[in-house]
Amino acid sequence: MAPPLGNLVEVPFEGDFSLRDTLKSGQIFHWETIEWEELDGFAGCIGEGPPAFVCQDETGLVQTFADDLARVRRYFGLDHSAASVRAAFPDKDTILREAIAFCPGIRVARQPLWECLATFITSSLKQVSHIRTMSLTLRSRFGERHELAGREFFAYPTPAALAGAGEMALRECGLGYRAKSLHLAASAIASGGLDLAAVEAEPSLAKAREQLLTLHGVGDKIANCALLFGAGHWDAFPIDVWIERILHDLYRKRVKGAKLQAWAEKHFGPHAGYAQQYLFHFARKTL
DNA sequence: AGTCAGGCAACGC
């Protein structure tokens, strides 16, 4: 019945990695638990095409289908070592060290930029559970359908698909006022008004962010999330209420907005966004 | 049943 998917192969990586913690860490919202040949794992689409399957056993071994090895490795940030990431952190920061020790297996993923940006556009003032619901509804109505182990999986809809659907149809996916933002973003990208490939290729964080900020519904927080999780910009440092809380309560910073942003980027350095990911999880669990 | 949530834009001063 099942289409040929090839054998499972090991995904090599260096340093700490927890598949479960990474999927729960507020950067990816659509993966689902699934069993494949008696192995408990997760499946989800990565851009176009059928879903990938990934599992990790108690020894830390990570496996995926041979055909998916390269894209899975890149997607979960297993193409870089945890040590090289941490080498650029401020070494006197004991709070950050504690946050890493709390959850060392988290990686910053590298999602396809469009679906990352679009998902974060829909995330404003929403809890994780609802972001998941919106993503699933959009996918199932406007994305390409696939099957794995007798279950349905949907790729994230293309910009053209969402542009063509119209704002009202997006609103009917439970997006509320976010429908307008998502529709405008999809239209701008589908029409070539905004070139996401150029944004992704832009090495300057400030210039890349500037381009994303031209989109309606995209402010600093969402632009930084898209660049960190979807374009490999580890210097991007998204500040949400949790990070603001930790910078205020633990780092004793009394400033806000652009000043806080500038302080964080300077203090945490070229891998500031990666540091943010550890701090975020730490804050959510302990503050 | 009400409250609240991982933000943004438009407006007021």
Add this chain to the structure above:
DNA sequence: GCGTTGCCTGAC
């Protein structure tokens, strides 16, 4: 610049 307000909805 800085603070306030409206926006929609589901999950808790």
